Amino acid sequence: MTDYAVELCNVTKVFSSGRGAKSEDVYAVKEMNLGIPRGQFFTLLGPSGCGKTTTLRLIAGFETPSSGEIFIQGKPMSKIPPNVRPVNTVFQNYALFPHMNVARNVAFGLAIKRVPRDEQKRLVKEALELVQLADMGKRMPSQLSGGQQQRVALARALVNKPAVLLLDEPLGALDLKLRKAMQMELKHIQEQVGITFVYVTHDQEEALTMSDFIAVMSDGLILQLGDPTTLYKKPANKFVADFIGESNFIRGTVDSITQKSTKLRVLDELVTVDAMEVNLAKGQAATFTIRPEKMMLKTKQPVSTEALSGTVQEVIYIGTDTRYIVTLQSGESVVVRVQNGCSPDVEQFSKGDLVKVVWLPKDARLLAD
Amino acid sequence: MENRRRFASLMGPPSLYLFLLFLLPLGLMFVYSFRAGITGPAHDVFTLDNYRSFLTNSHFHRLFWRSALISLTISVISSLLAYPLAYYLVFQAGRNRVTLMTLLIIPAWTSYLLRVFAWKLILGSSGLLNSLLLSLGVIEKASPMLIYSRSAVIVTLVYVWVPFVALPIFAALGRIDRNLLEAAADLGCKPWEAFLRVTLPLSLPGVAAGFFFAFIPTLGEFVTPLLVGGASGQMYGNLIQDQFMRALNWPMGSVMSLAMLVAVITLVFILTRLASVSDLVGGLNE
Amino acid sequence: MNKHRIFSPGSIYFLLVCVLLYLPILLLIIFSFNDSTRLVFPLKGFTLQWYGKLYENRELLKALGNSLMIGFGSSLIATILGTMGAIAIVRFKLPGRSVFLAVSALPLVIPYVIFGVSLLILINEVGMPPSAFAAGLAHVIISIPYALLIISSRLVGFPDNLEEAAMDLGASYWGALLKVTIPICSPALLAAFLLCFTISFDEYAIASFIVGTDATLPVYLFSQLRFPTRLPMVVALAAVLMTVTMAVMLFTEWLRRVGQSPAKKG
Numbered sequence: 071m072t073d074y075a076v077e078l079c080n081v082t083k084v085f086s087s088g089r090g091a092k093s094e095d096v097y098a099v100k101e102m103n104l105g106i107p108r109g110q111f112f113t114l115l116g117p118s119g120c121g122k123t124t125t126l127r128l129i130a131g132f133e134t135p136s137s138g139e140i141f142i143q144g145k146p147m148s149k150i151p152p153n154v155r156p157v158n159t160v161f162q163n164y165a166l167f168p169h170m171n172v173a174r175n176v177a178f179g180l181a182i183k184r185v186p187r188d189e190q191k192r193l194v195k196e197a198l199e200l201v202q203l204a205d206m207g208k209r210m211p212s213q214l215s216g217g218q219q220q221r222v223a224l225a226r227a228l229v230n231k232p233a234v235l236l237l238d239e240p241l242g243a244l245d246l247k248l249r250k251a252m253q254m255e256l257k258h259i260q261e262q263v264g265i266t267f268v269y270v271t272h273d274q275e276e277a278l279t280m281s282d283f284i285a286v287m288s289d290g291l292i293l294q295l296g297d298p299t300t301l302y303k304k305p306a307n308k309f310v311a312d313f314i315g316e317s318n319f320i321r322g323t324v325d326s327i328t329q330k331s332t333k334l335r336v337l338d339e340l341v342t343v344d345a346m347e348v349n350l351a352k353g354q355a356a357t358f359t360i361r362p363e364k365m366m367l368k369t370k371q372p373v374s375t376e377a378l379s380g381t382v383q384e385v386i387y388i389g390t391d392t393r394y395i396v397t398l399q400s401g402e403s404v405v406v407r408v409q410n411g412c413s414p415d416v417e418q419f420s421k422g423d424l425v426k427v428v429w430l431p432k433d434a435r436l437l438a439d
Numbered sequence: 440m441e442n443r444r445r446f447a448s449l450m451g452p453p454s455l456y457l458f459l460l461f462l463l464p465l466g467l468m469f470v471y472s473f474r475a476g477i478t479g480p481a482h483d484v485f486t487l488d489n490y491r492s493f494l495t496n497s498h499f500h501r502l503f504w505r506s507a508l509i510s511l512t513i514s515v516i517s518s519l520l521a522y523p524l525a526y527y528l529v530f531q532a533g534r535n536r537v538t539l540m541t542l543l544i545i546p547a548w549t550s551y552l553l554r555v556f557a558w559k560l561i562l563g564s565s566g567l568l569n570s571l572l573l574s575l576g577v578i579e580k581a582s583p584m585l586i587y588s589r590s591a592v593i594v595t596l597v598y599v600w601v602p603f604v605a606l607p608i609f610a611a612l613g614r615i616d617r618n619l620l621e622a623a624a625d626l627g628c629k630p631w632e633a634f635l636r637v638t639l640p641l642s643l644p645g646v647a648a649g650f651f652f653a654f655i656p657t658l659g660e661f662v663t664p665l666l667v668g669g670a671s672g673q674m675y676g677n678l679i680q681d682q683f684m685r686a687l688n689w690p691m692g693s694v695m696s697l698a699m700l701v702a703v704i705t706l707v708f709i710l711t712r713l714a715s716v717s718d719l720v721g722g723l724n725e
Numbered sequence: 726m727n728k729h730r731i732f733s734p735g736s737i738y739f740l741l742v743c744v745l746l747y748l749p750i751l752l753l754i755i756f757s758f759n760d761s762t763r764l765v766f767p768l769k770g771f772t773l774q775w776y777g778k779l780y781e782n783r784e785l786l787k788a789l790g791n792s793l794m795i796g797f798g799s800s801l802i803a804t805i806l807g808t809m810g811a812i813a814i815v816r817f818k819l820p821g822r823s824v825f826l827a828v829s830a831l832p833l834v835i836p837y838v839i840f841g842v843s844l845l846i847l848i849n850e851v852g853m854p855p856s857a858f859a860a861g862l863a864h865v866i867i868s869i870p871y872a873l874l875i876i877s878s879r880l881v882g883f884p885d886n887l888e889e890a891a892m893d894l895g896a897s898y899w900g901a902l903l904k905v906t907i908p909i910c911s912p913a914l915l916a917a918f919l920l921c922f923t924i925s926f927d928e929y930a931i932a933s934f935i936v937g938t939d940a941t942l943p944v945y946l947f948s949q950l951r952f953p954t955r956l957p958m959v960v961a962l963a964a965v966l967m968t969v970t971m972a973v974m975l976f977t978e979w980l981r982r983v984g985q986s987p988a989k990k991g
Contacts, residue, residue, distance in 0.1 A: 153893070153894075153900075168883060446821075450809070452806055456806055457829055457869070460865070467846045477849070524742055527735030527736060527738065532736075546750055556946075602746065656836050680933075696839050696843070
């Protein structure tokens, strides 16, 4: 139990919009069971409205669960208000106090706990050094850039040495370059400090970059929980496959099933997909997914590969890669990404060419819908 | 939930105060309208006589409508005078608009009583205007006509209200998206046409807000009529004051006040439908 | 684009109106120094005697004292209640908000005679004698809408999760209000206080009903208006009051703009 920094047990959160009309209730979080291991960089990933921010606020204590229980470091939090919980939050809009300078902002939590003045000074100095704002103590928030404000917010939260740090899409307001730099900084700080980070974002690339574990959420439910590699290579369902990275989805009918593999009929071609934990019956419709960079275009199907025939629709050159949009015989489109200047046996194609889209069997995944 | 408790704690004290010193007195006034007298045994007798008297007293009615007319005149004139001011500030004053608006408002916040008093001095028969005109030879003897008349009441109150009426118009005009005017010009409108078709209609909620903001309180005016109104300038508010302070007929006075209160509430209701309350609020915040 | 001519019809009109607005005040100030008991041109000579007479007038000083006290008291209460109401309205989206807002804003448009009359009835029913104190209680009601508006205007200007951030860092809700919300609102609080003070200090209509013999300054002033010989002294008093009010209002306006987000300026 105490290996988890945070645990949600059967937590549901309903928002009823006045007047008691049941049909207007919004289930932001549905019977969630989640254990967040200690010392990890854990991310809640999903589109807007999926319930990730609500989950964060439930942990922080700004919302109370409609049912279920939340534990932090093994202790139940139902009766504990947010200002007493051992968590701190970095808000999306930073929420720095405009009437206090940076040092007093960072010291706020310490002042509340009546930490002695010199101790406060020392801790504030430490925190500001951690976020590389060592001599900004006397500045006012309005004098800082967005990136600097965000780091002050981080320092203000970390200085209290919480058991869990909650971050609510903190990098959303920054421009691309700064965001990418901050992502690495946050990751390093988490490794350095060792505190459990619970991070909320809708940006899947960000999640993949920073996280030790990711929970993909949609509509109040966790669809898959795993480390970035697993989520990327083995998405459990269509939503996760589609949300994380780019995916092709190809439909077919089950032709035959064996222990090791399943044969799918796509129009008049047969494709073998390695058996997964998906239960299918003969004749049933099924979808498999494959990443664009795992596909290749060839004139003739090589040995030990799977292939489908198609016609090249578009050729898009983007410097590092060439993207081919190929229409299969079934009418579906797939995207194939080929790295430029990589190996000599890469063939070039143009619009209108008849090709075989090929891939290695291990790179395709059968999906549960 | 915690939230509700905090909300209640915050709203509680102001609500209580408003109830005890605003709503409760109004309720008591309603009760008083049925009493036979203020003290003694008459205090506890309930009767509809006051209402009967009120409804049959043509003098009261006449004064009620006369006051309404005076207030209406004041509000209309104030709005007409205030509109060009607000327009100038928003469309022609550029960056100075807020400073200039402040300049306009500051004297308006000085004591109402003193400003009326000042006008009384200026308009009076031994006052400034008369002595000026006399010394210039424009008139032969001091004219008492400038003061103690209905016109004096109207002039004085217009003077008081114009800056306040200008505020919501200023706010409403300021909110108009300049792109709309550019679009109108682009589509062929001459400046005055653009004004009539775009600016004026969009500013009407602000105009309505300012109009009612002046109209409703002046219905009950009694101070200005007392100071500069003379006999012909008395308004409904003076009647009420008279009932309470001189005739000591509080029940009757209550009935009269209630009649005005009903009118006020009706007008407020119309105001919330017609005008933008946010304009009024926005205006006061400027 | 409008041409920024200094003397366009609009600016001339504006100037004219401004002159008319300031004229009575200026005239009062000028005549307060005039060595004559009649307010006519030409001016007779410079004197400070009327100001001197103000000091000696005990009734006036007593009325002034009353006005200062109830001004201070009613503004304090109105500002506090207005702040509580403003926080409730701006930060909480719960039912009852609009009713509260409607009722607290209503005094803005209700004729003062109705306040005077209904409060007179109230103090009679509860057995309270007419006094300046009663007027002070009434002044809170007419001031609350202004305090509410000024404070809520300030509150919407900064992010609404600062209280949450403070609580996240360990403050209780009320601690968050005290340490974060109130300090940020302080210019607006002062502005509201000063505005309410001005309103109470100058208020005549309601006071005339319920002060009885315990005059406030406007009531005292009014009572002097029918004595021609007292006129110059009244003029001197008027000059002082109006000048002070204008200075206070200028300061209040400046306060309201301090700390307002840049988007709102100009």
